[in-house]
Amino acid sequence: MKAYVGVTDGEWSDFLAQRPEINEVNFWRPSSEHGFNVLVPGEPFFFKSHYPENRIVGGGFYSGFARLRLSEAWTLYGEGNGAASLDGMRRRIGFYRKVTIAPGEDPIIGCILLRDVRFFPYEERPEPPRDFKSNIVQGKSFDLGTHGEAEYFQYLLSRLIGHEVDVDLSVSWHRPGPVYGDKRLAPQRLGQTAFKAVVLNAYEGRCAITGSRIRPVLQAAHILPLPKGGEHRLDNGILLRSDVHTLFDRGYIGIDSKYRLMVSPRLRDEFGNGNEYFQCEGKEILTPRRRRDRPNAEFLEWHADTVFRR
Template sequence: MVKLFVAVTDRNWFDFLATSGPEEVNFWAPSGRTSFRALLPGELFLFKLHAPANFIVGCGVFSHASNLPLSLAWEAFGQKNGVRSFDEMCERIAHYRKEGAADVRRSNPPIGCRILTAPSFWPRDLWIPAPSDWAQNTVVGKGYDTSDGEGAKLLGAVAERMALSRAEQELPINRYGTPVLVKPRLGQGAFRVLVTDAYGRKCAVSGERTLPILDAAHIRPYSDGGPHEGSNGLLLRTDIHKLFDLGYVTVDQDSKFVVSGRLKADFDNGRHYYDLHGAQVQPPVLASASPSSDALRWHRENRFRG
């Protein structure tokens, strides 16, 4: 059974993103106190404007949900949060939380992030009227089963509109008209959040938990053909990430952390890193994000300085 979720959407968020055509967006909520579990990755997330504009105006493919500190959500997605600047984002969140923008900036609160790929923003003549069973007092949104009733009608209407857009191939429906799950194609921001959460927000090598200094590292760089996928990522402390990218450290076939002798030779330093040599690289808590053996082999053969 494939589901979709119709989410109450801020008009300013929609209008801003409709002009830029991003490959991914962060549909955020001002509070990060609850977890979003209405969809599985690959299901559809629909945008419905606040009343009185009772229309569904676009959609995206759900990728991942997380509660992130405001600053990290901005670092990961920037203007793909639907705002021009971090200051504007603080002001928007302050409006919903009924706080001052300066207080929001200072407290750096967790916000709810629903990360969507292949977003589609429709022109006015393609907007879909809200479902007949939509309650006007709905605050967050409502889920639908696409096998029958209003859910099936919505999926059909969305399919017609997505067929006109670049996101057609992302639609969770096969050529026989049967809803199916598709694998979301992650962007850089989604990759960062997925890897961060997959490792329980802890460096796979050092165990560091200070979130602002943890990076989602590509094992095989995106510029060298590596995908934005969990299996091509490691969560590393910022300094270890830098050394990994430069080839001074790697991961061997037994998942052990290896430090190159070149680190000492080139910089006459590195004792703290040699102390980690031979440490077991911790696996992610999310099994689907386990590092690809092919990607790690590529790093050893093409990046590691030996």
């Protein structure tokens, strides 16, 4: 297991510490130049305050990274961005960029997305790891399987989860939940809001079937629905235009395990149209660049066997 200790803005952490009902947060970065691939979903991310306090103030579990426009981050996370308003968030981003961001501007920011967040009472905030140097500006990763302070990180995890746990630090930890398919290959589940963000990011803001880039009508669809045992996982998601999402959920269109579009004849029989889909039948849909982010073949086969109207 790996963990990351990120240096937090005091205004951001104080704002969220006063709102314990917010479970998912955006640990945003003012620039989107650098991604974040240190952790896998489910691994812990801790918040460290600046000097002179220099304490671990809380943490959460990593859900993913996305490059989002300021307005998109606000629409998805609202106060989970650590600000009371969109204007307040814009002001903080401008402060770190050392520029004034006008109300009409919509810059792209880096978003580290976290779930199951908890902040510690002020008088119960632990010191940071002993090898966390004072000149570290953004943060530092730790391999807990080889790190010398295993008991320290066990303690931090217990504080974060809310009760004492004995975790095997040689493997990734995640909260239990239903997993469909081979558990050995299953990436960890994401937060509900993060699911929308990382699917949008992985598909580069394009509908997988139509190629539409009109973001207000794009939706993160689940291949295996949550009531059927699906989870908020990137490989269980696909970005679809809202009307295409409806057709997919109702089985009028499907996707085979080789990412080719399937169109049910019942679309034409029942409604007398759907030519735009029949023209694309058998063609490969748009998929994320990284193979591991693409739809899980088992989930697609479940949809084809159970939902698709043959």
